[in-house]
Amino acid sequence: MSARQALQAIALALTLARFGADLLKGISYGPVPCLVEGQICIHQDDFMAPAAKQFWGSHFRGDLDVMRHLGANHVRLYGNNPVNQHRTFLDQVNVLGMQAIIGMSDYPYTQSETNCMTTSAFDCYAQIKEAYLLNLKNGFLQEDANEYHQGLAQVIVINEPDLKLPGIAQPQSFVKGIISAVDGMLDAEKEMGVHGKMVNFTVTFSFGICSACTAGGNDKPGLGQMEELRAGFQNPSSYGYVAKNDLATFYKERFINSFNTANPAADIEPLFLIDYVEAFPKVPVVIQEYHCPHLPDGKTQEEDLKEILDIARQYPLLLGISFFEYQVRYDKGGSETEFGMFGLRKNFSFGTFSYFGDEVTAYCLKPQIGKESGTPVPTALARAFGGPGVDYSRLCIPDPSKAQLNEDGLLQIRKTYPGDGKEMGIFLGRIVRHLGGQVPQSADSSLESFSAPYASSSSAKTFSDAVAALSEHPTWARWDPQVACYGDREALASDVGNGIGMACNGMKTFNCTTDLPKMCNGDVWKQADYVFSMAYNENPTDPMVNCNFNGAAVFADSQIYGTFNSGCVVSKNPAFSALTEDGYKEAVLSGGSPEGDSLYYRRVATELLGADVSDLSGLQAFSERPPPKSLVALQTALKAEDFVCGLPGHADCPWTTTTPPTTSTTTLGPLTTTRARPTIPPLGPDSFEEDNGGSSLTMIVGAIAVVVVLGGVGVAVAGMMNQKAKRIKSEKSQGRKARPVSNDSDSESESPLVKPGRAAPQPRPPPQMPFGQAQPGYVQFGGGPVVSAGPGFGGGRAGPAF
DSSP: OOHHHHHHHHHHHHHHHHHOSSOEEEEEEOOOOOOSTTOOOOSOOOTTSGGGHHHHOTTTTOHHHHHHHTTOOEEEEOOOOTTSOOHHHHHHHHHTTOEEEEEOOSIIIIISTTOHHHHSTTOOHHHHHHHHHHHIIIIIBOTTSSBBOTTEEEEEEEEOGGGTSSOTTOHHHHHHHHHHHHHHHHHHHHHHTOBSSOOEEEEEEOSBOOTTOOSSOTTSTTHHHHHHHHHHHHOGGGGTOOOSSOHHHHHHHHEEEEEEEOOOHHHHIIIIIHHHHHHOTTOOEEEEEEOOSSOGGGOOHHHHHHHHHHHHHHSTTEEEEEESOSBOOTTTOGGGGGSOSEEEEEEEEEEEEEETTEEEEEEEEEEOBOTTTOOBHHHHHHHHHTOOOOOGGGTTSOOTTTSOSSHHHHHHHHHHSTTOHHHHHHHHHHHHHHTTEEOOGGGHHHHHHHHHHHHOTTOOOOHHHHHHHHTTOOTTSEEOTTOEEEEOTTSOHHHHHHHHHHHHHHOSSOOTTTSSOGGGSSSHHHHHHHHHHHHHHHSOSOHHHHTTTTTTEEEEOHHHHTTTOOSOOOOSOTTTSOSSHHHHIIIIITTOOHHHHHHHHHHIIIIISSOEESOHHHHHHHHHSOOOSSHHHHHHHHHTOTTEESSTTSOOOSSOTTSOOBOOSSSOSOBOOOOOOOOOOOSSSSOOOOOSSOOTTSOOOOHHHHHHHHHTHHHHHHHHHHHHHHHHHHHHHTTOOOOOOOOOOOOSSOOOBOOTTOOOOOOOOOOOOOOOOOOTTOOSOSOSSOOOOOSSSOSOTTSSOO
16 A cells, blocks of 8 residues: 555544545525625625524424535534524524534634624634633533534634735734633533533635745645645644634644635646645644636536536545535625526515514525526535425425414415315414324324315314314324423524513413423523413413413424423423422422333433442332422432432442433433434425435444444555545646636735636725614624625625624
């Protein structure tokens, strides 16, 4: 094996071990709702915030569901106001089996009054630490845990710093800004006590040539910037920065490279990858924006996308791509409108709403058509990504899975799908779920038969008729006695807040001010779970009325509310009922069973006492007795029992934290509460199946697998890559040249981007746009004029770059 082959084999093994076998197949997402060219109609571009849920929420336009059906496993985002809450978005991403790549805002780097470019000589430590602390607190970490959210894959420290911090001619400045920013982020992690699986950090460079970069690679697009940055991490003092953390070790263990490009697949090997694998044999790389709207030689988008993914399979260090972009940017105008794969159609919408004080509309989507083939661009992407695709005919008509559950919703579905019992069944099946039932797949035909009379255009049957009939609990559905009322995760946060107020005002025995437990206070969803479940338990009849609160609540079985398990639903299910006096009363004192009681008791031992159970027979015998009269009395009783381990004066528990967890009451081991992932609902008539590869950032191989890869597949791939490199270099020597790359400019601000048939971008002045007043409780961490890095792939993607 040659030295080069050995390096490639190691690269493959390390990449598989760190990032998994599945390619990263992402979509760049910035759904700016502005339709007038040259006009920004919003003052924030943080589309991860709950305020933007009508774009991506499954019960609204469902952009994330659309991406998943196109085969995407990642979504790349730009705007990021760290004051906003992002956990809801990451929860939705995770439920769909995807992960997010989130960028830090440009604001603390270049736009705020205290930005590090103009006020601290490119030392960005303080500004970025402050921002990242807020990000960690507002959703990047799991709820009630100091571990990263499962839906977060990568954090982009800064997008295209070589175009704005301050420009590609000053690598000493942008490297200092980046390494100091990372230093601040690492200290933010320490301050929050972050542990467990850490996310990867990356810096996304432009595909320009950095002739001023002296660390190497200054004749190749993107490569010079990456080599300069590596030198900065390895020796920060050479760039005028004294690091507080071991940045060299961080770079080796957690950093990946990335870049944006509008070049076609055929350019990526000769212009970048061949030299990259020589310079960075152990550092993976991602193309964070990929899309060439004007392909050469009549090639289609589908062919080009498949080619770049094939290249990624041949070069294991290339983890994958993020397709640029999801939605057309009408506000930018000109050539910038060529990149979006979905346009907006004004004949149908998912509502007009307030987005941080701006009134916007979630218009429905229409696919853009590829100029080369006449094929819709989303279709080309789905074929390349391996997704089932989207039924475009359903994007701009009422959807029975989203229509309001009332008489107007029923009439809307009847009018749109006259006589169609299957579509009406989707609508009425939601009523079944809201009444605490489930329709098994074997009962689909029964549901369709039940629904057919409601679908007839001449039918006189009403929504109330359907509710009354389904309240009789037809035998073809499955009904759970442990149903509960809780906050609807698909509702808007503002509606949930209003619903909480309504419920609190209507209760007679529960005072939301004094009785809401601390563990369920603060987060709107936890508040909703506790308040709504208590409100319904006070009046447990007619859930369509008494568990509604203007659409903010849902009444469903434990298989559904157990998927998120907030710990704040007061129900009869001992596995999930809140560990409070109210939860104890409902799950145990109101007619529990010894089996269920033992599960609740063990939860009390582990979660409230910080102990566990080492003797199952002792727990079972304890559960056979009459239950203690209160949760406090239960805790006192458990402390006196010998079967409880891990308390002062008790035996240590006989297992370690490495023992596989279990929720079984018949097998002992550390107790955890499993969050099951619900089945991904189909979009349109086609069913959806998950990719087999899973997350591209999951650790899937151990030391033995690495040895196998090194001994077999790694060598084969390395050999194939070596042969391909020789072929391309041979073609170069024979006069077959790749697209030219040059940098004759001494500009202090911009680098020519390598884009075929397109002149190097010239700096353009940012549009002047006044910013509105701060929202109540909003820290002025965003704002300032729109920043754009030119007509290519700039940092101010969606205007005001939070």
